[in-house]
Amino acid sequence: MSxxxxxxxxxxxxxxxxxxxxxxxxxxxxxxxFAIGLLLALMRVYGPTEIGWFASGYEKIFxxxxxxxxxxxxxxxxxxLFSYLExxxxxxxxxxxxxxxxxxxxxxxxxxxAILSVNPGQMEAARAIGMNGFQSFRHIVFPQAxxxxxxxxxxxxxxVIKDSSFAYGVGIVEMTRVAFDIAxxxxxxxxxxxxxxxxxxxxxxxxxxxLFGERQTKKLKDFGxxxx
Amino acid sequence: xxxxxLPQELLDLLRVLEFWDHILIGLAKTMWLYVWALxxxFFLGLLLALLRHYGGxxxxxxxxxxxEIVRGTPLLIQLLFIYFLPFSINSFLDAQGLPFIPIGxxxxxxxxxxxxxTMTMVFLDHITLMGILTLSLNSAAYxxxxxxxxxMSISSGQLEAxxxxxxxxxxxILHIVLPQAxxxxxxxxxxxxxxLPKxxxxxxxxxLTELFAQAHYIISETFLTLSVxxxxxxxxxxxxxxxxKSLDILYKRTAIPGL
Amino acid sequence: xxxxxxxxxxxxxxxDELEVLKGVSFELAKREVKVIFGPSGSGKSxxxxxxxxxxxxDKGEIYLSGQNLIAPGVDLNAMRAKIGMVFQHFNLFxxxxxxxxxxxxxxxxxxxxxxxxxAKALDALHQVKMAEWAEHYPAQLxxxxxxxxxxxxxxxxxxxxILFDEPTSALDPELIGEVLQVMLEIAKAGTTMVVVTHEMGxxxxxxxxxxxxxxxxxxxxxxxxxxxxxxxxxRVKHFLRQINILYGHHEELLxxxxxx
Numbered sequence: 001m002s003x004x005x006x007x008x009x010x011x012x013x014x015x016x017x018x019x020x021x022x023x024x025x026x027x028x029x030x031x032x033x034f035a036i037g038l039l040l041a042l043m044r045v046y047g048p049t050e051i052g053w054f055a056s057g058y059e060k061i062f063x064x065x066x067x068x069x070x071x072x073x074x075x076x077x078x079x080x081l082f083s084y085l086e087x088x089x090x091x092x093x094x095x096x097x098x099x100x101x102x103x104x105x106x107x108x109x110x111x112x113x114a115i116l117s118v119n120p121g122q123m124e125a126a127r128a129i130g131m132n133g134f135q136s137f138r139h140i141v142f143p144q145a146x147x148x149x150x151x152x153x154x155x156x157x158x159x160v161i162k163d164s165s166f167a168y169g170v171g172i173v174e175m176t177r178v179a180f181d182i183a184x185x186x187x188x189x190x191x192x193x194x195x196x197x198x199x200x201x202x203x204x205x206x207x208x209x210x211l212f213g214e215r216q217t218k219k220l221k222d223f224g225x226x227x228x
Numbered sequence: 229x230x231x232x233x234l235p236q237e238l239l240d241l242l243r244v245l246e247f248w249d250h251i252l253i254g255l256a257k258t259m260w261l262y263v264w265a266l267x268x269x270f271f272l273g274l275l276l277a278l279l280r281h282y283g284g285x286x287x288x289x290x291x292x293x294x295x296e297i298v299r300g301t302p303l304l305i306q307l308l309f310i311y312f313l314p315f316s317i318n319s320f321l322d323a324q325g326l327p328f329i330p331i332g333x334x335x336x337x338x339x340x341x342x343x344x345x346t347m348t349m350v351f352l353d354h355i356t357l358m359g360i361l362t363l364s365l366n367s368a369a370y371x372x373x374x375x376x377x378x379x380m381s382i383s384s385g386q387l388e389a390x391x392x393x394x395x396x397x398x399x400x401i402l403h404i405v406l407p408q409a410x411x412x413x414x415x416x417x418x419x420x421x422x423x424l425p426k427x428x429x430x431x432x433x434x435x436l437t438e439l440f441a442q443a444h445y446i447i448s449e450t451f452l453t454l455s456v457x458x459x460x461x462x463x464x465x466x467x468x469x470x471x472x473k474s475l476d477i478l479y480k481r482t483a484i485p486g487l
Numbered sequence: 488x489x490x491x492x493x494x495x496x497x498x499x500x501x502x503d504e505l506e507v508l509k510g511v512s513f514e515l516a517k518r519e520v521k522v523i524f525g526p527s528g529s530g531k532s533x534x535x536x537x538x539x540x541x542x543x544x545d546k547g548e549i550y551l552s553g554q555n556l557i558a559p560g561v562d563l564n565a566m567r568a569k570i571g572m573v574f575q576h577f578n579l580f581x582x583x584x585x586x587x588x589x590x591x592x593x594x595x596x597x598x599x600x601x602x603x604x605x606a607k608a609l610d611a612l613h614q615v616k617m618a619e620w621a622e623h624y625p626a627q628l629x630x631x632x633x634x635x636x637x638x639x640x641x642x643x644x645x646x647x648x649i650l651f652d653e654p655t656s657a658l659d660p661e662l663i664g665e666v667l668q669v670m671l672e673i674a675k676a677g678t679t680m681v682v683v684t685h686e687m688g689x690x691x692x693x694x695x696x697x698x699x700x701x702x703x704x705x706x707x708x709x710x711x712x713x714x715x716x717x718x719x720x721x722r723v724k725h726f727l728r729q730i731n732i733l734y735g736h737h738e739e740l741l742x743x744x745x746x747x
Contacts (some may be wrong), residue, residue, distance in 0.1 A: 066426040066464040069457060070439060077454045158300065164301035169433060178306060183312075188319040190312035197302040198309070205300040234724055298612055388541055389578035393592035394568025403595065407583045486626020 003191065010182055010196050018175035019200070023162040025095055025174060030157060032100025042107070045115050046137075055108065062105035067163045070098035075170045091170040103160055110156060114149035115141060155214035158205040165201075175200060179194025240455040247446045251346040254442030255463060256349055261428045261438060264360045266421055269367030276368060277375035282401060289374070295327035298369035303430050307362045311355075311434050350437075359431035366427070370420055379405060409481060418475035422468050439463065491516050491550070492648050492679050498537055498547035500530070500703075508544065509703040515648065520680045520688040522711075525700040526726060531683040534700070535650045537571045538681070552647060568596050570594075571641030571649035575657050577633040579625040585636045586621035587645045597644070606669075610681030611643035612636070615669045635669055648679040655686060659746065687730055691715060699723050711746045 003117065005013070040055040047055075062070075075094030082090040118141050126136035165176040173181075179197035183190040245251075279291035298306065310380050312329050335353040339346060350356060382405050390400030429440040437445075443460045500508040503577040507530040515521055523531050537544040540556055540563050549556040556566055562604035590608035593599045599607065612618040615635040616708050625633050634654055641649050654670070655663045667689055674680060684690070690697055691711045698708045699722075707714075707723050718724050 060469075061465065063423070064426070065461040066429045068429045068432070068466060069464070070460055073454070073457045073461070077457045079454075126361075162302040165304045166430075168304060176457045178303065179305075180308065180474070187312055188316050190310050191316045192310070194305050194309035198297075198305050201302060201305065202297065202300045206296060209300070383576075383578075385574060385576055385578035386580060389572075389574060389580065389640075391541060391564075392539060392567060392570075392572035392574075393640065394564050394566075394596040395592070396564045399595060403591070404580050404582075408580075411582065423720055485624045 001111075004186055005182055007196065008191070010189075010193050011200075014178045014193075014197050016177055016202060017173060018178035018197075021167075021172060021174035022161065022164050023094075023204075025099065025167060025172070026157070026161045028096045029099030029103055029160050029164070032096065032105045033103025033156075033160070036100065036104025036112055037109075038103065039192055040108035041111035041115060044112050046133075059105045059108055062102050065102075067098060067102050068166045070102055071095050071170060074098045074101075081139070088171075091167070091172055093173055094123060095167045095170060097166070099160055099163060102163070103156060104160070106156055107153070110149050110152040111145065113152070114145040118144045118150050150212050151214045154208050158209050161204055162201065237455070240452045241459070243450055243461050244446060244452055244455050247442075247449070247472075249342070249347050250445060251439070251459070251463070253347050254347055254437065254439035257436065257438040258425060258428050259467075260349075260351070260357055261356070261363060261423045261431065261436075265367050265428070266365035268360070268364035269371050269424075271423055272364065272368035273371030274375055276327060277320065277379055280372070280376050281379050282397075294370050295369045298366055299373070303362070303366050303427060303431065306366055307359075307397055307430055307434060310362045310365075311358050351420045355431070355434050355436050358434060359436050363424075363431070367420065367424060371417065374416045374420060375409065376418065376427035378409040381412060382408050411484065414475065414479045414482075418472060418479070421475060422472040425467050425471070426464060488649050492519075492552055493538065493681070494548075495534075495538065496548040496550070498534070498544040498549070498688070500533055500537055500542070500544050507703050508537065510547070511700070511703070511705055512547075512706070513698060513708070514676035515679060515681060517679055518677045519695045520674045520678075520682065520693045522694040522697045523683045523700055524685060524687075524726075524730075525682065525706075528702070529700045530703040531700055532591045532652050535572070535652050535681065535683060538650060539567050539572055564596070568592070568644055569647045571646035573634070573637050573641050573646055573649065573651045573654050576655040577625070577630070577637045577657075579633050579636055579640075584624055585617060585624050585628070585639075588625070588636055589640045592640065592644050594696040608639070608643055611639040614642060614673070615639045616665075629662060630658045631665045634658065638666075638669055638673070642673070642678075648681065649673075651680060652685065653683050653685075655684065685730055687715075687727070699726070701726075713723065 039060060043055040044052045071094060073094075074097045075091040082093045085093060106203055122140050122144065123136055126140040127133075131139070167174050168176040168180065175197050179193045180190075183193040276291045279287045280295070281288070285289060318331070332355055333354070335350055337348055337350040337353075339348040341347075371420070386404050387397070387400045390404040391397065395403070403432060428438060431438060432440045432444075435441075439460055443456050447456050450456070491514045495511060495513050495515075498508050499506070499643050500513045503524050503564060507547060511530075511534060513521065523534065525531060533542065536542045540549070543557065547557075551566055551569060551677040553568070554561070556563070579585075586605065586608050589611050593607055594601065595603035597604075606619055609618060609621065612621055615638050617632060617635050617639060620628060620632060620636075625636070628636065638649075638654075649706065651670070655666050658666065663686075667686060670680075671693060672684070672688065682689070683696075694711050697711055699706045699714075699720075701722060707718065714723070714727065718727060
């Protein structure tokens, strides 16, 4: 780029070069987090006490370590990790793993809270018509728990997409990295570039949290939708 | 002889701990940033919460806008934005022929010697200021949410009763609503207070030598990447647990029946 | 006009489209006890909140001892210190003990010293028979006890008049008596009161005038005897019939009281 970039070029450059990476990192991180979180929540709610401690311990550890540190640990810290990948691809896997492990700790709390919020009478009624434990959970408790979890989960989505910006420092080209690189040669434009990418992040967080956040789901509950 | 029996990981750990002075200084810096960010974030957050709940249409909208924007954008972006802002402003002012904001290399620091190691703790310089500023502005938005929730949970009858005996609205908010709201907010506020140290690592990206940055120095000297990161991670875990437990005790000590 | 403690003149109030008060007027002289009653939604609570300007009226005037509260530049806080209010849901300050609930106004609004305020507060608590509970928090008190502290809080400010907004409606039946007892005593002692209530027995015992309010309009007004012997309007008759079925059980309390 020989000439100074203007607002439009910055905007479209960030979108075209960085958006996909950001969304991919976020989606995969949330997915791994979902699997881990659900598993841990089930362990804490339905499992024996010792397993519950393990799950609780996992939560404490991955909530207490800064996500940036986690990213560095899994991208550069463990020799031999992801050795089957190309060196350039390893940080990507590292970031996804870090985001996933961290999100798992938070989603575990979300699902645990949601499952416990479902009226115990529901489980009783399911058993009363002859369903076994697994069926009652899968068909009766789980669907309701999912609905109850929506507000907190939309918040978690926002957190993960913001955390994906930390991948900037390990060589992954996502939105923040692009925004930085564009203005790297023109420090004067840095705040502008940052403001533009900030707007992009807002576009992906604000509508979601507004639509699926606390107040909206309360309104939906009034109409009979929603859990318990 | 003993050193041949100990497992490699333990030896690595001991090697890392040889750099205890760097770790100590890094930790001190992290806590320094944390405390100021929490404090400034609290007062700004309280102001925002009160503006959102009691302010007029314009003020409450501005406060809400601020909170939504800060909460909807990554901390890293906020940091880079604020850090580079003086440069932009200076270029603009320079072009207009106006004097610009000095971003000198100034520093307020303390050097001391402890157990044979010299350590320098910088209390305030340009990047520290930028770091504290960003963390405060960020934390304020999150604290504002908790505080607003607590203020909303105090029934409007309390303020009505205060006004009914002749207290002004301001006096009622200050002496009747706020004391109750502040006690109510402690559990959720403890969340923010306990986890805020985690977010201070972001200032690593503008060159502040807090704990994470020190970790990279140690890695460059020892190449024991994993061990160093694990030590750092453990330190964070310990700090967070300590803060969390202390706030729990505080909450139990200040409990009022019915509040 | 000065001889009246309160003059409510042609007050109108609407919430969005709904008109809640449509031209309500009445006067209140010193030592008078005025009872306002009527079906729910008739605007009774709104009327009280207009009097102490918590929700100012859209039209009309409120005169407190001759001073127009609607006029611009009036120090409303100082005016409110002269009007006491007792709330349906008590609204005691939950973070303060009973004694502090009563003394906080004396300290912060009237500027008494801590010791002075505490002494006066204790007096007020004595009046409502809650002195031994002075160091308790509201959450540790029953509804009736809380309401009595609420009355003490209003009394301590030595107001020109006290407004009561359905003071016993949120109480369990067995606790209503203790609150009514206190209200009867302060009425007999000469307190100027405006009481919104369904407790017809109370009205019959101490009210100097009763006002029936329905849908924001004064339908009928008169002495208790007038209402209970020969009410004029059908609406009033209908309402009284329904009320008497509910509130007959305080007859014993009032019989005792009238025999003093």
